[in-house]
Amino acid sequence: MMFLRMLSASLVSAVLVLNAGCSTFDVTQSVQSKPVEQRISSLATLSKQDPLTRTLDIQQWHTSAGTKVLFMAAPELPMFDLRLTFAAGSSKDGNTYGLASLTNAMLNEGTGQLNAGDIASQFEDLGAQFSSGSYRDMAVVTLRSLSDPKLSTPALTLFSDVTAKPSFPASSLARIKNQLLAGFEYQKQNPGKLASLALFEQLYGQHPYAHSSSGTEESVPAIKRQQLLDFHRTYYSAENAQIALVGDLTLDQAKAISEQVSTRLPRGTAAATTAEPLATAASHTHIEFPSEQTHILLAQLSVKRGDADYPALFLGNQILGGGGFGTRLMEEVREKRGLTYGIYSSFSPMQATGPFMINVQTRAQLSEATLQLVQDLLDDYVANGPTEAELADAKRESLGSFPLSAASNSAIVGQLAAIGFYDMPLTWMSDFMQDLQALSVTDVHEAFQRHLNPDQLVIVTAGPKVEQLPLPEPVERSGPAAVERQH
């Protein structure tokens, strides 16, 4: 939310997308004196039942090559989504920063006698969409195709060739490296990106999460074709892969597809899991940049996938700064003081401990005061936890939004891929919802105390050094809601 986006590729107009608004808490009264159910009549008649959620009939099996498959039939639309994940992200780069990313980006540059243009033409003749991406933990390769076998059969064959037998042509390698180098030049004009790169270096030190998945302008030019071949043979193996499949396919078709795709992959072993990072000390790094706004990032190592505290951290973060409007950070920093267009906090659980992060940008003259305000808000939240009313609202929100998480094939295939990759149970989505509903204020408060220490924040700012101004006075909204906030 809240970003500039094109509604479609053909839409020239820059469309401003934003979501204004604010939140007060448990508003039984507002500027009007009547309870909200008396003012909004449809709220009074709203069913107290939990909303219906689409039933997900997920099938799981392993192919003969040992690849785990998660499948859900969705016959309503004549299409399907196939997503392969590999433990082949930049945490497997070793000292060759960017190797995982370059390997992934080169998959569709050649296979057999086909070059990049041939591959693109063949997919596009079939109306099929191929894409790939590489992150810290995982590499992803996806195919979206119409389900008519006359189209899907050749699309799957080509997908399988590209994924299992890439030729990594030398001429393409030089070109893709140049595009990555152009990307690094773009980064230099983006203070938010520069701050984020510095933040991960500070947080992770010598750990493989420290460097950018894209590599660096020093590391990328030195990468050799043979390294890509070796990386592919080691990490794009059937044993190191998971398949998620959703769409207009029978179980037999899904089995045949996953068999075809997995058995052609190299054979090997599942990659070792990423080691835990060392604890980091508090720091504040400033990057001088000639922008109007200063970008401010605050972070700390926090939680890994599978941690029993994650539901409490997730729910607690929804109150603090997760998901947009109505959070404490948005209320205090944007709504009451007009300091920013957006402020968010998040926990990013990864295979090894991932970061908790807050990011905000504000006019440079107010950056120091804004940073102090954000730190005070975080200190207060970690020290005192949420209120009962905040927790109840957050639980209702999570129940209500649950049906939205499975509303499209693309949403479901994303969920299945995450469940497969991080080896979570098939019931993970509903288990998580139940976990959230069972949490108490104490659970959330204690989880925050266990995972966050505001004295150990890693802070990065990027912007110009300018004379600083004090914070504007907050505008308080009348009504009991505003009072309830002052815990």
Add this chain to the structure above:
Amino acid sequence: MKIFLGYIVLFLSSTLITPLMAQTATTEFSLDNGLKVIVREDHRAPVVVSQLWYKIGSSYETPGSTGLAHALEHMMFKGSSKLGPGESSRILRELGAEENAFTSDDYTAYYQVLARDRLEVALEMEADRLASLTLPEDEFIREIEVIKEERRMRTDDRPSGLAYERFKALAYPASGYHIPTIGWMHDLERMTIADLRDWHDRWYAPNNAILVIVGDVQPDAVKTMVQRHFAKIPARPIPATKQPLEQAEPGQRSITLYLKTQLPSLMMGFNVPSLASSDNPTSVHALRLISALLDGGNSARLPAQLERKQELVAGASAWYNAFSRGDSLFVLSATPNVQKGKTLAEVEAGLWQQLKLLQDTPPTAAELDRVRAQVLAAEVYAQDSITSQAQQIGRLESVGLSWRLQDSDLAALQAVTPADIQAAAQQFFIPTRLTTAYVHPEEARP
């Protein structure tokens, strides 16, 4: 009430794509106050999206008063007769809804995505802020600061955003499309709450809006709910509006910018009509296909020729909005491959070479078939998202076209011949329609 069942049956000659059927049940009706309502049933999941589109955007603004449409959008969240400032967002959040809003040159739209049993709450609150927006001054004084931060983030600190704003201001000499949607900073500085009250009074009426609902709903039940909350809002006279029109050939223009960027870049825009402003729809559909031939996928001409074969550009794109209310632009943009020592001048020549090729040689049937296959598949893929479905409908309706165009769109694209494409390239890609922006790093300033 009129039920429309659209069966899209397509026969694409000489491609691998054979007849494919997509079925959609779409219902359209209007209230007595002029509110148009379009309901599309999609029963795959128990969710629904509601979007209220107003036929008002930044192209309706006047010099000195830019940014009003967008600022009003922000203020729509600050309370109405039944709701305090921010309260609707709190209620929707607690219901688990996603809500948002967006403003463009042609429209301002508000939406909620939520579990299907909660639709009526969204409708009731949407109706309330249409009928009785509060617009408190103290909220505005704070919110305008937020909007200025938004402008700094999107435009002033982002070289591509800044370059596009200046390019657009030059490319549309006559029409309101030269106005940046977020508004010029000096206009944000002098905007008042009175300006916004006036804007809401003038443009926010049921007879200037389209409500689009897509999801797991029954049209009859939706109609009852919509009538309950919207029918009592009276229709009001809306100022007469004029379609944004340009001179066909305003003359060749260019702008040179030195920005905080590491890489130079280029934008070329040709003044062309849109589907709504053209009396020759074939030429508009031809331009859409040209855009796809140039940049419709990784096998298209810009990536295949300029990026991979010639290694002239680090990236290049072509885009054309055929679905604007008035005359449009066909835009090409590119960044030179500086690692290979390529310059802006060489990139400009390379783009012209691609345009000349379209003028001199009609595309092959195979190349056109590939483009159409992608369009057809994309139509199916778009149905995976209720939000995309609603957006397609709302965009068409808000610029004065019918959502039913979707059903004939593929046939319209199929009717375009290679000769039509050549003719469109010859007619439109000429210097007198062209605006060029040259963007250089500040260090290169002479």
